[in-house]
Amino acid sequence: MRHDILCSGFGGQGALTIGKFIAKAAMAEGKFVSWLPSYGPEMRGGTANVSVVVSDAEIASPIVSFPNVLVALNQPSLDKFGPEVKAGGLMIANTDMCPNKLGRKDITEYYAPMNTIAKEIGNEKVLNMIAIGMIIGHTKMVSYETLEKDLSAFLLKKNPQLLEMNLKAIKHGMDLVK
Amino acid sequence: MQVVATRPKSLTDLQFTYCPGCLHGVAHRLIAEVMDELDIRNETMGVAPVGCSVFAYKFFDCDMQEAAHGRAPAVATGMKRARPDMHVFTYQGDGDLAAIGTAEIIHAANRGEHITVFFVNNAIYGMTGGQMAPTSLPGMKTTTSPYGRDVDDIGYPIRVCELLDSLVAPFYIERVSLLSPAEIIKAKRAVKKALLYNKEERGFTFVEFVSTCPTNWGMDPMKARDWARENMLPFFKAQKFRDKGEE
Amino acid sequence: MGKKVLMKGNEAIAEAAIRAGCRLYFAYPITPQSELIEYMAKMMPKADGVFVQAESEVAAINMVYGAAGCGRRVMTSSSSPGISLKQEGISYIAGAQLPAVIVNVARGGPGLGDIQPAQGDYFQATRGGGHGDYYVICLAPNSVQEFADMASLAFDLADKYRNPVMILADGLLGQMMEPVEFKDALTPEEILEKEKQHWDWCCRPNEDEPNHHHHEINSLEIDPKELEKHVLRLGEKYDLIRENECRWENYNVNDDNELLCCAYGTASRIVKSAIDQLKEEGKNVGMVRPISVWPFPYQQVAAGVGPKVKRVVTFELNLGQMVEDVKLAINGKVPVEFMGKVGGLVFTPEDVKAEIEKYL
The missing domain is CATH 3.40.50.970 (Thiamin diphosphate (ThDP)-binding fold, Pyr/PP domains)
Structure with missing residues (x-):
């Protein structure tokens, strides 16, 4: 089993972090992983994206040209990468930043107002955790428990309140795709 | 029989390769005598430049590195950081230090590297055959300024001590001259101060020697000294710019 | 570990x-x-x-x-x-x-x-x-x-x-x-x-005679005869390195290969993916990946050319630089082709697969 994941959004929305947490959790579960960011000027305000591969077998190319999981946190990302999603794949979009839908029949599309939900949870920063919840809820590529363990390891002491909000956001995301 | 003068231990037995009347030999000897007097030869490493003194690595009897043109202060930085318990000096000419190596000298000084830089300024490129140096004087004729240094075209000579004196970090900066026995005795005091501060790990120390180049100036050695006194010293004043040890 | x-x-x-x-x-x-x-x-x-x-x-x-x-x-x-x-x-x-x-x-x-x-x-x-x-x-x-x-x-x-x-x-x-x-x-x-191991030549704390050392770190040999000796000694060293330090990886290299690829670094990852995809379709393609690009594993690249290999294709993220070494290695035995991608772009496994299929 191999997942080719592409996460994309404005710099600062946390697209790269989505990929990082998925990759770390998958690594902890014994999978082969790679995390390849776009880098350069787009880090500072433009569109940033990351290719993540999670696989049972050794990963040859870490480049994702046709994802089977796409997370689009803004409209430019959806417009650019939406048509590239493999048939049968998954697309998750943030409707707060994507007014236009993709509307493909050959993939699963989920839409959620991530900024709004994140604000309700208490911190707009956790919007990327909602996306993580949606990914793992639908694909089961890593377990919630692994993510909780990993997040706790680095947030429990530093910021327990933020940890709680993060976990809440993941669970919320999982509920959205039930 | 009483020995009244001998070669310093810090010089090797090799005969200098310098032109007759050249003052590099004097500068080498001053540094070597002070190394002996401070008893630091065994803990000292030097860096030779590219220029007339390129063979300095053969002449000083301590471990030596030969640097690329202008890079001696960077090489010395690497050596000092690699062997912090040892003392490091560079020996550089005006083309090496004030033209191609400007970035290296300024930044080594600015970091306050615990090294000593000996700078021999004779206002000309010697080894390559008398071309214009960054310290060549206004109107001075050289093989690449055959009509005299035109300051409107190529600018004025660079005063390195003054330039370094604008930095915060350097510990000791002095310009001396080698034009007479009295000046040489004074120069040795500066060398001693610089290497003593070096030994004591006080900071970056810098000594500039105003020197001559009889061969490329086309003068006999004594006339060259007179010329330097009349033309160089008014522009490159022999003075102490900074001595944090006496503040 | x-x-x-x-x-x-x-x-x-x-x-x-x-x-x-x-x-x-x-x-x-x-x-x-x-x-x-x-x-x-x-x-x-x-x-x-x-x-x-x-x-x-x-x-x-x-x-x-x-x-x-x-x-x-x-x-x-x-x-x-x-x-x-x-x-x-x-x-x-x-x-x-x-x-x-x-x-x-x-x-x-x-x-x-x-x-x-x-x-x-x-x-x-x-x-x-x-x-x-x-x-x-x-x-x-x-x-x-x-x-x-x-x-x-x-x-x-x-x-x-x-x-x-x-x-x-x-x-x-x-x-x-x-x-x-x-x-x-x-x-x-x-x-x-x-x-x-470097103490017999490097700059380090010294002693007085008779154990005093004068180590010179230097690349200057002004006498041409001395420089000749020095450069010839370097040449001998490089020969020794060529002999001992070639490193490479064979990926799916076997006697039934129809084609051999050559790629190093990032490009070799992409080629591996293409080879895997071709394998699923029953096509047998191998790759020799130089790990040391100097010394270049000339013999190992040549040895990778199996009896059924009609062509070697080199994949690089440049205009074709390593292809010169691959040609030296193959020495005219079979044609050597090249596919490159420049500008900081990286070819996809699909690009590589399509290029290989041209020759199958």
Whole structure:
């Protein structure tokens, strides 16, 4: 089993972090992983994206040209990468930043107002955790428990309140795709 | 029989390769005598430049590195950081230090590297055959300024001590001259101060020697000294710019 | 060996270098290797080591020269334009026969180019790079793990041959995170033991006669007869390196291969994917991946050409530089084709697969 994941959004929305947490959790579960960011000027305000591969077998190319999981946190990302999603794949979009839908029949599309939900949870920063919840809820590529363990390891002491909000956001995301 | 003068231990037995009347030999000897007097030869490493003194690595009897043109202060930085318990000096000419190596000298000084830089300024490129140096004087004729240094075209000579004196970090900066026995005795005091501060790990120390180049100036050695006194010293004043040890 | 951590190539090579006994690092910031210099800035002081951000790449490589002349384990890193600036110093390091490690996280060129992954520095890396008759041992990793593993190998090779060793990565390997497992760090005693092998020639504390030494770190031999001897000695050393230090990987190389690919570094990862896809379709394609690009594994590439192989295809992220070495290796036995991608772009497995299919 191999997942080719592409996460994309404005710099600062946390697209790269989505990929990082998925990759770390998958690594902890014994999978082969790679995390390849776009880098350069787009880090500072433009569109940033990351290719993540999670696989049972050794990963040859870490480049994702046709994802089977796409997370689009803004409209430019959806417009650019939406048509590239493999048939049968998954697309998750943030409707707060994507007014236009993709509307493909050959993939699963989920839409959620991530900024709004994140604000309700208490911190707009956790919007990327909602996306993580949606990914793992639908694909089961890593377990919630692994993510909780990993997040706790680095947030429990530093910021327990933020940890709680993060976990809440993941669970919320999982509920959205039930 | 009483020995009244001998070669310093810090010089090797090799005969200098310098032109007759050249003052590099004097500068080498001053540094070597002070190394002996401070008893630091065994803990000292030097860096030779590219220029007339390129063979300095053969002449000083301590471990030596030969640097690329202008890079001696960077090489010395690497050596000092690699062997912090040892003392490091560079020996550089005006083309090496004030033209191609400007970035290296300024930044080594600015970091306050615990090294000593000996700078021999004779206002000309010697080894390559008398071309214009960054310290060549206004109107001075050289093989690449055959009509005299035109300051409107190529600018004025660079005063390195003054330039370094604008930095915060350097510990000791002095310009001396080698034009007479009295000046040489004074120069040795500066060398001693610089290497003593070096030994004591006080900071970056810098000594500039105003020197001559009889061969490329086309003068006999004594006339060259007179010329330097009349033309160089008014522009490159022999003075102490900074001595944090006496503040 | 510790547990696996997810790390960028730039950080992994820095950590691995410190574990391999590197205690001096001099560099100047440049994208896409900045995480490397930043990691060193943070971790060197904790390892009791030296970190200096130099005023230029030129200064940095000369600091490396000075420290290497003292027989210490020293490293610098940069990306393509900065590596060009270091070439003067690398030539002097090679000429003076000093051990040092240089990391190139290459990007697109020429000139300022861009900051995306590229392999346009192959000629520079494998043909000495600066002035004069010399070679730099050059290792080209294709994963974060291999990048990290090359640190101790690079230092050991540099010590063994008293020669600069370059690790030739690229922006993709520098920026990508993959799981990496580090070797145990050398203890200070082990590092000292490694450095002691240089004590008979390097700059170090001295003694009075009769044990006084006068060590000269130098690449100048003004007498042509002496320089001739020196360069011929270097030549003998390079022959020895060619004989002993060729490194390569065979991927799916077998007697039933219909075609043989040749690629190194990042490009080889993409080619592997294409070979895997072709395998699923019943097509048998192999690849020889040079791991040392100098010395180039000429014999091993030639040996990879099986009885049914009609063609060799070289895949590179440049205009076709390694293809010259592949042609030398194949020596006219079968045609050698080339596919490249430039500008900092990377071909996809689909691109590579389509190119291979043209010849099947």
